[in-house]
Amino acid sequence: MTSAEAPTAARGGPPRRRRAQRVPAALLVPALAGLLFLVLPLAGLVVRAPWASLPQRLTEPGALTALRLSVQTATVATLVCLLLGVPLAWLLARARFPGRRLVRALVTVPLVLPPVVGGVALLLVFGRRGLLGGWLDATFGFTLPFTTTGVVVAEAFVAMPFLVIAVEGALRGADTRYEEAAATLGAGRWTTFTHVTLPLVAPGVAAGAVLCWARALGEFGATITFAGNYPGVTQTMPLAVYQTIEGGDLDGAVVLSLVLLTVSVAILAGLRDKWITSA
Amino acid sequence: MSPVPVVDAHLVVDRGAFRLDLPLRIDAGEVVALLGPNGAGKTTALRALAGLQPLSAGHLALAGQPVDRPDRDLWTPPERRPIGVVFQDHLLFPHLSALDNVAFGPRRHGADRRTARRRAADWLDRVGLGDRARSRPRQLSGGQAQRVALARALAVDPVLLLLDEPLAALDARTRLDTRAELLRHLGDHPGATLLVTHDPLDALVLADRLVIVEDGRVVQDGDAADITARPRTDYVARLVGLNLYRGTADGRRVRVGDGLTLTVADPLHGDAFVAFPPSAVALHPSRPDGSPRNAWAAVIAGLQRHGDNLRVQLDGPITVAADVTPSAAAHLDLVPGRSVWAAVKAAETRAYPA
Amino acid sequence: MGPRMVRATLAGLTALTLAGCGGGTGSSPGGSTSGSGVTGTVTVFAAASLTESFTRIGEDFEAANPGVTVRFNFAGSSALANQINQGAPADVFASAAPKNMQAVTDAGNGDGSPATFARNQLVIAVPRGNPKRIAALADLTRPGLKVALCAEQVPCGAAAARVLSAARVPLRPVTLEQDVKGALSKVKLGEVDAALVYRTDTRAAADDVDGVEFPESAGAVNDYPVVVLKNAPNRAGARAFVAYVRSDRGTAVLTGAGFQAP
Numbered sequence: 001m002t003s004a005e006a007p008t009a010a011r012g013g014p015p016r017r018r019r020a021q022r023v024p025a026a027l028l029v030p031a032l033a034g035l036l037f038l039v040l041p042l043a044g045l046v047v048r049a050p051w052a053s054l055p056q057r058l059t060e061p062g063a064l065t066a067l068r069l070s071v072q073t074a075t076v077a078t079l080v081c082l083l084l085g086v087p088l089a090w091l092l093a094r095a096r097f098p099g100r101r102l103v104r105a106l107v108t109v110p111l112v113l114p115p116v117v118g119g120v121a122l123l124l125v126f127g128r129r130g131l132l133g134g135w136l137d138a139t140f141g142f143t144l145p146f147t148t149t150g151v152v153v154a155e156a157f158v159a160m161p162f163l164v165i166a167v168e169g170a171l172r173g174a175d176t177r178y179e180e181a182a183a184t185l186g187a188g189r190w191t192t193f194t195h196v197t198l199p200l201v202a203p204g205v206a207a208g209a210v211l212c213w214a215r216a217l218g219e220f221g222a223t224i225t226f227a228g229n230y231p232g233v234t235q236t237m238p239l240a241v242y243q244t245i246e247g248g249d250l251d252g253a254v255v256l257s258l259v260l261l262t263v264s265v266a267i268l269a270g271l272r273d274k275w276i277t278s279a
Numbered sequence: 280m281s282p283v284p285v286v287d288a289h290l291v292v293d294r295g296a297f298r299l300d301l302p303l304r305i306d307a308g309e310v311v312a313l314l315g316p317n318g319a320g321k322t323t324a325l326r327a328l329a330g331l332q333p334l335s336a337g338h339l340a341l342a343g344q345p346v347d348r349p350d351r352d353l354w355t356p357p358e359r360r361p362i363g364v365v366f367q368d369h370l371l372f373p374h375l376s377a378l379d380n381v382a383f384g385p386r387r388h389g390a391d392r393r394t395a396r397r398r399a400a401d402w403l404d405r406v407g408l409g410d411r412a413r414s415r416p417r418q419l420s421g422g423q424a425q426r427v428a429l430a431r432a433l434a435v436d437p438v439l440l441l442l443d444e445p446l447a448a449l450d451a452r453t454r455l456d457t458r459a460e461l462l463r464h465l466g467d468h469p470g471a472t473l474l475v476t477h478d479p480l481d482a483l484v485l486a487d488r489l490v491i492v493e494d495g496r497v498v499q500d501g502d503a504a505d506i507t508a509r510p511r512t513d514y515v516a517r518l519v520g521l522n523l524y525r526g527t528a529d530g531r532r533v534r535v536g537d538g539l540t541l542t543v544a545d546p547l548h549g550d551a552f553v554a555f556p557p558s559a560v561a562l563h564p565s566r567p568d569g570s571p572r573n574a575w576a577a578v579i580a581g582l583q584r585h586g587d588n589l590r591v592q593l594d595g596p597i598t599v600a601a602d603v604t605p606s607a608a609a610h611l612d613l614v615p616g617r618s619v620w621a622a623v624k625a626a627e628t629r630a631y632p633a
Numbered sequence: 634m635g636p637r638m639v640r641a642t643l644a645g646l647t648a649l650t651l652a653g654c655g656g657g658t659g660s661s662p663g664g665s666t667s668g669s670g671v672t673g674t675v676t677v678f679a680a681a682s683l684t685e686s687f688t689r690i691g692e693d694f695e696a697a698n699p700g701v702t703v704r705f706n707f708a709g710s711s712a713l714a715n716q717i718n719q720g721a722p723a724d725v726f727a728s729a730a731p732k733n734m735q736a737v738t739d740a741g742n743g744d745g746s747p748a749t750f751a752r753n754q755l756v757i758a759v760p761r762g763n764p765k766r767i768a769a770l771a772d773l774t775r776p777g778l779k780v781a782l783c784a785e786q787v788p789c790g791a792a793a794a795r796v797l798s799a800a801r802v803p804l805r806p807v808t809l810e811q812d813v814k815g816a817l818s819k820v821k822l823g824e825v826d827a828a829l830v831y832r833t834d835t836r837a838a839a840d841d842v843d844g845v846e847f848p849e850s851a852g853a854v855n856d857y858p859v860v861v862l863k864n865a866p867n868r869a870g871a872r873a874f875v876a877y878v879r880s881d882r883g884t885a886v887l888t889g890a891g892f893q894a895p
Contacts, residue, residue, distance in 0.1 A: 120822075123822050124822075127822055128824050129822065129824075146779065146807035146824075224811060225815075228807060228808025228819070243811060247711065247784075247785075248732070
């Protein structure tokens with residue numbers, strides 16, 4: 001039997017148990033060094049943590065409030081990015097229009113922009129005297145800075161490129177002949193997008209959403225510049241950590257950082273397992 | 280009044296160095312095979328019919344409705360054409376079950392979910408895969424996947440069914456079964472069918488009519504008997520296993536090349552083709568004598584097994600393939616480079632106007 | 634020039650004595666004569682609010698002491714205190730609040746006891762022209778008014794909290810900024826109507842903001858202490874620089890920027 005007849009379960013299926021392959025030292029050594037480089041600072045936090053006073057510090061209401069706000073805003077920001085970023089990625093990957101290269105470069109601007117500058121830029125647009133914000137304030141009496149919505153805006157601004165780049169890559173890698181097949185079966189472009197394209201690039205979208213969420217969760221500079229810092233309203237975990245350090249309470253900052261890390265790693269690991277088993 | 284053909288087209292697609300220029304007419308119930316070597320433009324023609332490739336010029340009407348008229352700026356997208364397509368590597372949606380793949384088309388054509396699924400189940404039964412409805416494409420074998428793809432294309436009741444090398448990705452054994460299955464369904468299909476293939480066997484078994492394309496143009500058009508009996512290009516001659524020469528006829532004598540004149544059974548005049556099978560070529564160690572025979576000196580260029588026999592490639596005034604039995608080969612001591620005499624009886628040749 | 638020079642020399646000597654350093658050459662590093670024995674680079678960790686005035690003082694000090702280079706690291710006082718306590722190679726620490734200074738001296742990183750070289754007082758920063766007509770601290774509680782404060786962990790926030798609670802003004806700010814510049818930039822950008830910041834900050838941003846003085850600020854005057862660090866690579870240079878800061882010349886630059894003399 002040739003490969004055409006054999007079921008193609010090998011692709012995407014659970015990895016088969018194989019004899020361990022020898023990893024070349026030229027790859028293994030830098031790989032381990034890289035891992036160490038990434039993990040050591042985390043170990044530093046763990047070692048430095050004031051374990052004795054940990055339970056008491058964890059139950060402080062301020063910490064939990066900031067944590068809840070962080071998870072909520074990062075999640076909403078990710079949803080906003082999905083809603084706007086996936087169509088944008090589609091446009092970049094599939095549509096042909098003049099200046100597409102420029103648009104793609106512009107999409108990555110928030111990546112290279114220092115987040116604080118991003119926050120100032122957001123103020124200049126959405127602030128009370130900003131290009132759009134002034135109009136919003138005058139028309140609806142609604143301003144974004146110093147609100148939880150403002151936090152979401154700042155996080156979405158900084159995190160969206162991660163989603164767009166991941167989804168665009170997935171779209172470029174996807175086989176467009178499936179979309180042609182859908183068209184021959186009577187599906188218009190929108191139906192093809194929702195019923196065929198999106199499911200095909202779902203792993204890429206998921207990976208992008210994870211990156212986006214993680215970036216939003218750790219967002220600091222744009223948030224504090226654009227949305228300010230007030231407990232329960234705009235003070236996310238990174239802001240609380242920074243403020244605690246500023247107050248000279250290094251132990252407290254370490255505890256907050258560990259909480260943020262633990263929660264995010266737990267959520268990401270949980271999601272990953274779910275995706276892998278369902279894929 | 281003849282009925283309106285399902286396909287009434289003159290497909291012209293310009294792509295720089297390549298140009299497809301293909302008049303095509305297919306009636307309801309008719310299966311036409313578009314046969315040609317790789318790069319001849321077969322798939323381009325299919326994509327133009329499906330709406331995946333707009334025409335540069337010419338026209339295309341499906342069931343009397345114009346769907347592509349570049350001169351009038353008229354173009355109907357694939358999703359609004361009455362077509363069904365089976366692609367070479369099935370292209371079943373990997374995230375959907377076999378059932379939902381087949382139900383996809385009916386759903387898009389307005390059927391509600393339950394109706395679409397019932398229709399899909401029905402079609403899966405008809406291709407003998409009712410028990411695999413829940414399977415994902417990657418759990419199906421190649422042959423099964425291609426049958427699901429056929430069910431998916433037929434489930435939208437297409438006026439025109441387009442098959443793009445439907446058997447090419449399958450191994451020999453599966454190919455045989457799937458070809459038989461396909462033949463059955465094509466017989467039942469009330470609409471027109473265009474089969475794109477480079478395999479003459481697929482074309483001969485499945486099609487009512489063959490359109491041979493080379494380099495974007497039709498080189499021959501006819502039923503299987505006609506094509507196999509009277510090839511008009513080297514490509515077709517090779518496909519049907521004949522030696523083919525073009526020459527000038529004067530009665531029973533046809534001049535076919537470098538000073539060689541063949542005597543043929545059918546008298547004709549002017550430009551002509553002469554064809555004969557390799558089995559009609561006899562080899563001799565020296566010039567044969569007697570009866571009116573065509574005989575010429577040749578040099579053995581190569582040898583290969585061909586079924587139970589040996590196929591001998593000969594150079595000389597014309598290049599010829601000859602089939603000899605192994606014992607004859609041993610007797611003649613056939614090795615490349617050896618000089619022999621080739622002979623063909625006039626009665627075994629076929630001559631027809633070019 | 635004469636009397637002034639003498640005063641400066643005296644001030645320099647006083648500073649040296651205060652810094653607990655009997656050694657040295659007895660010359661006047663803060664004076665106009667070039668100090669003998671003071672060479673090399675002096676690394677100064679200074680609070681962000683000192684950026685303009687210390688840069689100026691540094692240039693003057695270099696001019697007065699050829700062969701000396703002053704290198705500054707301006708940041709939030711607590712960040713600087715952290716860096717010093719983690720072993721950063723600094724010669725001088727100038728803090729915007731005694732609390733951060735204490736963090737350094739408690740860790741045993743100060744050489745002698747710190748000396749206050751300037752004081753700063755809170756004002757209400759408003760956009761230029763004071764469009765909301767804010768005249769007193771109590772005006773900040775007006776409904777619909779957006780006010781930025783510094784977080785209580787940083788000196789300007791601690792001072793604001795002291796002032797507000799002493800005056801019993803129940804202010805609900807929209808944001809607690811991490812440093813005074815953050816609060817000030819929110820006023821500059823028009824995102825808030827007012828902020829409690831130091832007088833020096835409004836002076837430095839006089840193009841965009843006005844400072845509204847209010848009497849209650851006297852209850853929370855902020856002392857700026859300076860100290861030579863124990864592990865100073867250039868101890869002589871450090872002492873000379875501290876003396877210069879505390880000299881009449883240094884004080885003149887500081888008061889010009891809106892600080893009060895100690």
